[in-house]
Amino acid sequence: MKTLIIVGHPDIDGSDTQQFLKAAAAEVPTATWRPLPATTGAATLAACDRLVLQFPLHWYQAPGLLTDWLTATLAQPAARTALAGKSLGVVATFGQSASAFHPGAGVGVSLDALLSPYQALATKLGMRLLPPLTVAQFAYADEAARRALFVRYQQYLTLADPASIAQQAAWWAKRLNQQDQPAAATLATALTARQERLAGLAATLHTVEEGTTLG
Protein backbone atom coordinates (compact mmCIF):
# COMPACT_ATOMS: atom_id res chain seq x y z
CA MET A 1 0.00 0.00 0.00
CA LYS A 2 1.38 3.39 -1.03
CA THR A 3 0.56 6.02 1.53
CA LEU A 4 0.89 9.77 1.16
CA ILE A 5 1.13 11.58 4.50
CA ILE A 6 0.22 15.26 4.29
CA VAL A 7 1.67 16.86 7.43
CA GLY A 8 -0.08 20.10 8.28
CA HIS A 9 2.05 21.26 11.24
CA PRO A 10 3.48 24.82 11.18
CA ASP A 11 6.69 23.76 13.02
CA ILE A 12 7.49 20.11 12.36
CA ASP A 13 11.13 20.48 13.41
CA GLY A 14 10.05 21.96 16.74
CA SER A 15 7.41 19.31 17.44
CA ASP A 16 8.54 16.23 19.38
CA THR A 17 5.33 14.45 18.37
CA GLN A 18 5.86 15.05 14.66
CA GLN A 19 9.54 14.10 14.86
CA PHE A 20 8.53 10.84 16.57
CA LEU A 21 5.93 10.05 13.90
CA LYS A 22 8.40 11.02 11.19
CA ALA A 23 10.89 8.51 12.55
CA ALA A 24 8.20 5.80 12.55
CA ALA A 25 7.15 6.67 8.98
CA ALA A 26 10.78 6.54 7.85
CA GLU A 27 10.74 2.80 8.57
CA VAL A 28 7.83 2.33 6.14
CA PRO A 29 9.26 2.27 2.59
CA THR A 30 5.84 2.67 0.98
CA ALA A 31 4.97 5.84 2.91
CA THR A 32 5.78 9.34 1.62
CA TRP A 33 6.11 12.14 4.20
CA ARG A 34 4.97 15.41 2.62
CA PRO A 35 5.22 18.46 4.90
CA LEU A 36 3.15 21.54 4.12
CA PRO A 37 3.21 24.01 2.55
CA ALA A 38 3.40 22.02 -0.66
CA THR A 39 1.64 21.75 -3.97
CA THR A 40 0.26 18.32 -4.72
CA GLY A 41 -0.86 17.42 -8.21
CA ALA A 42 -3.43 14.89 -9.32
CA ALA A 43 -0.75 12.48 -10.50
CA THR A 44 0.75 12.28 -6.99
CA LEU A 45 -2.67 11.63 -5.51
CA ALA A 46 -3.47 9.02 -8.15
CA ALA A 47 -0.27 7.16 -7.31
CA CYS A 48 -1.24 6.63 -3.66
CA ASP A 49 -3.64 4.09 -2.19
CA ARG A 50 -4.10 5.94 1.08
CA LEU A 51 -4.06 9.65 1.89
CA VAL A 52 -3.29 10.49 5.50
CA LEU A 53 -4.05 14.00 6.78
CA GLN A 54 -1.86 14.60 9.81
CA PHE A 55 -2.14 17.73 11.96
CA PRO A 56 -2.28 19.16 15.46
CA LEU A 57 -5.60 20.45 16.72
CA HIS A 58 -5.33 24.24 16.97
CA TRP A 59 -8.38 25.65 18.74
CA TYR A 60 -10.07 22.29 18.05
CA GLN A 61 -9.55 22.52 14.30
CA ALA A 62 -6.93 21.65 11.75
CA PRO A 63 -4.40 24.47 11.21
CA GLY A 64 -4.97 26.85 8.28
CA LEU A 65 -1.96 25.22 6.61
CA LEU A 66 -3.97 22.04 6.08
CA THR A 67 -7.26 23.64 5.08
CA ASP A 68 -5.38 25.84 2.58
CA TRP A 69 -3.87 22.69 1.08
CA LEU A 70 -7.29 21.01 0.87
CA THR A 71 -8.78 24.09 -0.79
CA ALA A 72 -6.00 24.42 -3.35
CA THR A 73 -5.74 20.70 -4.09
CA LEU A 74 -9.43 19.91 -4.34
CA ALA A 75 -9.97 22.89 -6.66
CA GLN A 76 -8.46 20.59 -9.31
CA PRO A 77 -11.19 18.30 -10.70
CA ALA A 78 -8.50 15.77 -11.63
CA ALA A 79 -7.38 15.64 -7.97
CA ARG A 80 -10.89 14.91 -6.77
CA THR A 81 -11.21 12.14 -9.36
CA ALA A 82 -7.81 10.73 -8.43
CA LEU A 83 -8.85 10.26 -4.79
CA ALA A 84 -12.03 8.30 -5.49
CA GLY A 85 -11.87 4.73 -4.20
CA LYS A 86 -8.87 5.35 -1.98
CA SER A 87 -8.74 5.33 1.81
CA LEU A 88 -8.46 8.44 3.95
CA GLY A 89 -6.67 8.41 7.27
CA VAL A 90 -6.63 11.18 9.87
CA VAL A 91 -3.86 11.50 12.46
CA ALA A 92 -4.72 14.25 14.94
CA THR A 93 -2.50 15.29 17.83
CA PHE A 94 -3.42 17.50 20.77
CA GLY A 95 -2.18 18.65 24.15
CA GLN A 96 -5.28 17.92 26.23
CA SER A 97 -6.24 14.61 27.76
CA ALA A 98 -8.40 12.41 25.54
CA SER A 99 -10.84 12.13 28.44
CA ALA A 100 -11.69 15.84 28.04
CA PHE A 101 -13.22 15.21 24.63
CA HIS A 102 -16.66 14.07 25.70
CA PRO A 103 -19.98 15.81 26.35
CA GLY A 104 -19.90 16.97 29.96
CA ALA A 105 -16.09 16.85 30.12
CA GLY A 106 -13.56 19.65 29.74
CA VAL A 107 -13.89 20.18 26.00
CA GLY A 108 -17.56 19.15 25.97
CA VAL A 109 -17.41 17.69 22.47
CA SER A 110 -16.20 14.29 21.32
CA LEU A 111 -13.24 13.83 19.00
CA ASP A 112 -15.61 12.11 16.56
CA ALA A 113 -17.68 15.28 16.42
CA LEU A 114 -14.60 17.51 15.93
CA LEU A 115 -13.30 15.28 13.16
CA SER A 116 -16.67 14.76 11.45
CA PRO A 117 -15.81 17.12 8.54
CA TYR A 118 -13.38 14.43 7.36
CA GLN A 119 -16.23 11.93 7.15
CA ALA A 120 -18.11 14.41 4.98
CA LEU A 121 -14.96 14.93 2.91
CA ALA A 122 -14.50 11.17 2.44
CA THR A 123 -18.13 10.77 1.42
CA LYS A 124 -17.91 13.61 -1.09
CA LEU A 125 -14.70 12.25 -2.65
CA GLY A 126 -15.81 8.60 -2.66
CA MET A 127 -13.09 7.63 -0.21
CA ARG A 128 -13.20 5.13 2.65
CA LEU A 129 -12.51 6.87 5.96
CA LEU A 130 -10.45 5.01 8.52
CA PRO A 131 -11.15 5.53 12.22
CA PRO A 132 -8.78 8.36 13.18
CA LEU A 133 -5.54 7.76 14.99
CA THR A 134 -5.40 10.33 17.79
CA VAL A 135 -2.37 11.20 19.88
CA ALA A 136 -3.14 12.91 23.18
CA GLN A 137 -0.46 14.58 25.30
CA PHE A 138 2.54 12.92 23.68
CA ALA A 139 4.84 14.83 26.04
CA TYR A 140 3.39 12.92 29.00
CA ALA A 141 3.45 9.48 27.35
CA ASP A 142 5.67 6.88 29.02
CA GLU A 143 8.02 4.60 27.10
CA ALA A 144 5.48 1.78 26.77
CA ALA A 145 2.89 4.15 25.31
CA ARG A 146 5.45 5.62 22.89
CA ARG A 147 6.53 2.20 21.68
CA ALA A 148 2.88 1.23 21.16
CA LEU A 149 2.28 4.43 19.19
CA PHE A 150 5.37 3.83 17.04
CA VAL A 151 4.02 0.47 15.87
CA ARG A 152 0.35 1.45 15.78
CA TYR A 153 1.22 4.40 13.49
CA GLN A 154 3.21 2.16 11.15
CA GLN A 155 0.24 -0.23 10.95
CA TYR A 156 -2.08 2.74 10.34
CA LEU A 157 0.04 3.60 7.29
CA THR A 158 0.04 0.08 5.88
CA LEU A 159 -2.95 -2.06 6.87
CA ALA A 160 -6.26 -1.98 4.99
CA ASP A 161 -7.96 -2.29 8.39
CA PRO A 162 -5.50 -1.29 11.12
CA ALA A 163 -7.83 -2.64 13.84
CA SER A 164 -7.95 -6.15 12.35
CA ILE A 165 -6.06 -8.65 14.51
CA ALA A 166 -5.69 -10.93 11.50
CA GLN A 167 -4.07 -8.17 9.46
CA GLN A 168 -1.88 -7.17 12.38
CA ALA A 169 -0.71 -10.79 12.69
CA ALA A 170 0.17 -10.90 8.99
CA TRP A 171 2.05 -7.60 9.40
CA TRP A 172 4.07 -8.97 12.34
CA ALA A 173 4.86 -12.20 10.50
CA LYS A 174 5.98 -10.38 7.34
CA ARG A 175 8.23 -8.01 9.28
CA LEU A 176 9.69 -10.89 11.34
CA ASN A 177 10.50 -12.84 8.20
CA GLN A 178 12.42 -9.82 6.92
CA GLN A 179 14.75 -9.89 9.94
CA ASP A 180 18.12 -11.58 9.73
CA GLN A 181 17.48 -13.50 12.94
CA PRO A 182 16.68 -17.23 13.36
CA ALA A 183 14.67 -16.36 16.48
CA ALA A 184 12.56 -13.96 14.42
CA ALA A 185 11.66 -16.71 11.93
CA THR A 186 10.62 -18.99 14.80
CA LEU A 187 8.42 -16.25 16.21
CA ALA A 188 6.85 -15.64 12.79
CA THR A 189 5.98 -19.32 12.40
CA ALA A 190 4.46 -19.57 15.88
CA LEU A 191 2.51 -16.31 15.51
CA THR A 192 1.09 -17.41 12.15
CA ALA A 193 0.08 -20.83 13.49
CA ARG A 194 -1.64 -19.17 16.45
CA GLN A 195 -3.53 -16.79 14.18
CA GLU A 196 -4.70 -19.75 12.12
CA ARG A 197 -5.87 -21.42 15.35
CA LEU A 198 -7.78 -18.27 16.26
CA ALA A 199 -9.39 -18.10 12.81
CA GLY A 200 -10.40 -21.77 13.09
CA LEU A 201 -11.96 -21.20 16.50
CA ALA A 202 -13.89 -18.19 15.20
CA ALA A 203 -15.21 -20.24 12.28
CA THR A 204 -16.25 -23.09 14.58
CA LEU A 205 -17.96 -20.67 16.97
CA HIS A 206 -19.87 -19.18 14.06
CA THR A 207 -20.99 -22.65 12.98
CA VAL A 208 -22.09 -23.52 16.51
CA GLU A 209 -23.98 -20.22 16.81
CA GLU A 210 -25.77 -20.85 13.52
CA GLY A 211 -26.67 -24.35 14.65
CA THR A 212 -28.09 -22.95 17.90
CA THR A 213 -30.10 -20.32 16.03
CA LEU A 214 -31.53 -22.82 13.56
CA GLY A 215 -32.15 -25.50 16.22
Next chain:
Amino acid sequence: MDDDETSWLIDQANQLAAQAVDYPAQAFYAELADFLATQARRIDQAEGELDGRLWDHTGW
Protein backbone atom coordinates in the same frame (compact mmCIF):
# COMPACT_ATOMS: atom_id res chain seq x y z
CA MET B 1 -3.46 -22.47 24.68
CA ASP B 2 -0.09 -23.74 25.89
CA ASP B 3 0.90 -21.19 28.55
CA ASP B 4 4.50 -22.44 28.64
CA GLU B 5 4.90 -21.93 24.92
CA THR B 6 3.31 -18.48 25.15
CA SER B 7 5.67 -17.49 27.96
CA TRP B 8 8.64 -18.73 25.96
CA LEU B 9 7.59 -16.80 22.85
CA ILE B 10 7.07 -13.59 24.84
CA ASP B 11 10.42 -14.11 26.52
CA GLN B 12 12.09 -14.48 23.11
CA ALA B 13 10.52 -11.22 21.92
CA ASN B 14 11.59 -9.40 25.08
CA GLN B 15 15.14 -10.71 24.69
CA LEU B 16 15.27 -9.43 21.13
CA ALA B 17 13.97 -6.07 22.37
CA ALA B 18 16.74 -5.94 24.98
CA GLN B 19 19.35 -6.74 22.32
CA ALA B 20 18.01 -4.21 19.82
CA VAL B 21 20.56 -1.72 18.55
CA ASP B 22 18.12 1.05 17.69
CA TYR B 23 14.77 2.41 18.81
CA PRO B 24 12.68 1.09 15.88
CA ALA B 25 13.88 -2.46 16.56
CA GLN B 26 13.35 -2.08 20.31
CA ALA B 27 9.80 -0.80 19.77
CA PHE B 28 9.12 -3.57 17.26
CA TYR B 29 10.10 -6.45 19.52
CA ALA B 30 8.63 -4.96 22.71
CA GLU B 31 5.27 -4.48 20.97
CA LEU B 32 5.54 -7.97 19.48
CA ALA B 33 5.66 -9.34 23.04
CA ASP B 34 2.41 -7.47 23.77
CA PHE B 35 0.79 -8.76 20.60
CA LEU B 36 1.72 -12.35 21.43
CA ALA B 37 0.10 -11.94 24.86
CA THR B 38 -3.03 -10.44 23.28
CA GLN B 39 -3.22 -13.24 20.73
CA ALA B 40 -2.90 -15.91 23.45
CA ARG B 41 -5.67 -14.24 25.49
CA ARG B 42 -7.98 -14.21 22.47
CA ILE B 43 -7.32 -17.88 21.80
CA ASP B 44 -8.07 -18.73 25.45
CA GLN B 45 -11.27 -16.69 25.32
CA ALA B 46 -12.41 -18.35 22.08
CA GLU B 47 -11.61 -21.83 23.40
CA GLY B 48 -13.50 -21.08 26.60
CA GLU B 49 -16.50 -19.76 24.70
CA LEU B 50 -16.54 -22.79 22.43
CA ASP B 51 -16.34 -25.19 25.38
CA GLY B 52 -19.17 -23.32 27.05
CA ARG B 53 -21.41 -23.50 23.99
CA LEU B 54 -20.69 -27.16 23.21
CA TRP B 55 -21.38 -28.23 26.78
CA ASP B 56 -24.48 -26.09 27.26
CA HIS B 57 -27.18 -28.73 27.67
CA THR B 58 -29.94 -26.20 26.99
CA GLY B 59 -28.79 -26.15 23.36
CA TRP B 60 -28.90 -29.91 22.91
